[in-house]
């Protein structure tokens with residue numbers, strides 16, 4: 001895996017998808033094409049200055065891997081800094097700093113396999129699911145896909161036409177259930193919300209919980225966790241359920257007790273990045289390792305700073321840290337010593353963190 005890096009990319013197209021969602025297609029120059037090759041379900045971190053402040057936000061790629069375009073879709077969040085800027089001020093021809101693709105909300109493809117995929121998406125949570133859906137349908141001709149997509153109203157359904165088109169082109173392989181939480185049922189669209197009751201109903205019908213090969217969940221944290229827990233209870237093995245959160249409640253701090261010889265001194269932190277080493281001292285109850293490293297001049301990758309995007313992932317080579325939150329590392333990664341540095345604080349006198357670890 002190459003080190004994530006930002007490059008200035010021009011917006012080739014700015015397309016209105018719904019009243020409150022815009023999609024941006026980036027032009028990737030040929031010399032950067034390899035760096036922006038992505039896996040279905042990955043995301044980009046966009047960086048710009050708004051009102052004099054640097055702002056970074058992550059957006060899932062909604063294109064399929066064979067579509068030869070790099071596109072994200074951004075839905076307005078009330079009072080949100082970047083999402084409103086994107087919807088109101090961005091236009092074709094402008095440039096943004098775009099980080100190379102990241103994220104592991106994806107599974108390997110096998111053209112010979114006949115797998116069963118299920119996805120639950122709500123609102124803007126459709127973006128990575130659309131990439132996964134398009135890619136699986138194109139690359140695994142024998143696999144089947146069931147999508148459950150929740151929105152408030154018909155007019156807020158993002159990519160409605162694109163989804164219809166996919167369904168018509170892949171009859172018998174793609175089924176879509178739309179759910180509307182704020183409008184009565186109408187042709188082909190059901191009324192209701194995604195939750196435990198619906199999942200139990202589907203498990204008594206089209207979803208065979210025990211045999212489904214991969215489940216992708218993307219939407220509000222409460223919905224995603226409720227669906228995951230209900231599917232697990234119905235027999236879906238936990239490792240087949242993949243989650244992507246776009247945000248979470250305010251980040252909490254680590255509260256573990258340091259095991260250092262003298263907690264008063266703070267810990268010595270060494271950061272390894274691009275083959276270079278940087279050392280500094282950090283109080284046990286101080287900043288996160290990521291924030292402290294930035295104060296000491298390091299330029300490390302990050303985006304959400306709340307444990308969801310995984311951009312700040314690195315490996316602990318020496319010592320121990322406490323992570324406050326982790327919504328994005330897989331259990332095997334934690335086992336192997338990977339941490340989210342935006343959530344990590346030292347527990348031992350010496351901690352060595354490697355950003356070059358694949």
Ligand SMILES: Cc1cc2nc3c(=O)[nH]c(=O)nc-3n(C[C@H](O)[C@H](O)[C@H](O)COP(=O)(O)OP(=O)(O)OC[C@H]3O[C@@H](n4cnc5c(N)ncnc54)[C@H](O)[C@@H]3O)c2cc1C
Nearest residue numbers: 057058059060073074075080081082083124127246247309
């Ligand atoms: C891996 C990843 C992929 C993402 N992909 C997409 C995507 O494809 N499309 C997309 O539109 N967004 C996506 N997001 C969310 C996106 O990064 C921003 O968080 C979102 O656009 C809000 O940013 P903002 O600057 O407008 O709001 P901010 O100024 O950061 O926040 C303003 C207020 O809104 C709240 N808030 C922030 N985000 C949300 C939210 N999603 N829902 C409800 N309230 C919120 C905050 O708590 C705060 O109170 C993704 C996030 C992650 C981590």
Ligand code: FES
Nearest residue numbers: 303305307310342
């Ligand atoms: S910056 Fe997003 S998980 Fe750390």
